[in-house]
Amino acid sequence: MAALLCFVVLLLSPLLSHAADPDPLLDFCVADLNSSPSFANFPCKPTSNVTSEDFFFNGFMTEGNTSNVFGSRVTPGNVLTFPALNMLGISMNRVDLAPNGINPPHSHPRATESGVVLKGKVLVGFVTTGNVYYSKELVPGQMFVIPRGLVHFQKNVGRSKALLVTSFNSQNPGAVILTNTLFGTKPSIPDHVLTQNFQVDASVVHGIESKFRS
Ligand SMILES: *[C@@H]1O[C@H](CO)[C@@H](O)[C@H](O)[C@H]1NC(C)=O
Numbered sequence: 001m002a003a004l005l006c007f008v009v010l011l012l013s014p015l016l017s018h019a020a021d022p023d024p025l026l027d028f029c030v031a032d033l034n035s036s037p038s039f040a041n042f043p044c045k046p047t048s049n050v051t052s053e054d055f056f057f058n059g060f061m062t063e064g065n066t067s068n069v070f071g072s073r074v075t076p077g078n079v080l081t082f083p084a085l086n087m088l089g090i091s092m093n094r095v096d097l098a099p100n101g102i103n104p105p106h107s108h109p110r111a112t113e114s115g116v117v118l119k120g121k122v123l124v125g126f127v128t129t130g131n132v133y134y135s136k137e138l139v140p141g142q143m144f145v146i147p148r149g150l151v152h153f154q155k156n157v158g159r160s161k162a163l164l165v166t167s168f169n170s171q172n173p174g175a176v177i178l179t180n181t182l183f184g185t186k187p188s189i190p191d192h193v194l195t196q197n198f199q200v201d202a203s204v205v206h207g208i209e210s211k212f213r214s
Pocket residue numbers: 032045046049
């Protein structure tokens with residue numbers, strides 16, 4: 001009986017794999033960003049056109065501009081900015097936070113996130129589907145993980161600038177930023193939906209919307 005169970009588990013193990021993106025079918029497939037109507041499945045650049053430069057990304061060398069209301073800047077190193085990631089199922093972001101800056105509550109529908117703080121003091125928090133809040137203040141060298149799809153944020157709670165690098169098990173993790181998702185859509189979600197949801201007057205909804213409608 002135990003042997004049979006082991007056999008069944010072995011048989012199912014590929015299905016139990018936690019990979020977020022499908023496994024690659026080639027050594028590489030540097031995305032040809034110009035020739036695709038959709039970023040979900042880029043065709044490959046011809047191998048004869050691929051050079052060393054394709055496999056290196058300079059986008060994280062410069063500090064992100066944090067002169068905005070949140071005091072933060074996420075610089076993505078995903079398939080859209082670094083086409084060699086196409087088909088490989090991974091990506092990274094550089095996150096700069098000014099003192100008191102926040103990378104506001106958001107989730108990544110297609111990836112688990114891990115990250116490491118390189119500079120400053122950063123409060124990292126996430127919330128489970130059962131509404132339990134987990135958090136910790138991190139200093140340089142400390143790493144964190146945000147399980148796939150869960151709402152989380154990073155906030156600079158130190159006196160100086162903070163820098164972190166995050167990584168994802170998707171070439172294009174996507175970001176659902178809660179405020180924009182509810183208050184910054186085009187067209188907007190009807191007032192009666194938001195007033196009923198938040199149990200507030202339309203004026204409160206309009207006040208919030210005015211800050212997130214661009
Ligand atoms: C490949 O390189 C050739 C020659 O430089 C160029 O004409 C062509 O547009 C390139 N194709 C792609 C898909 O990059």
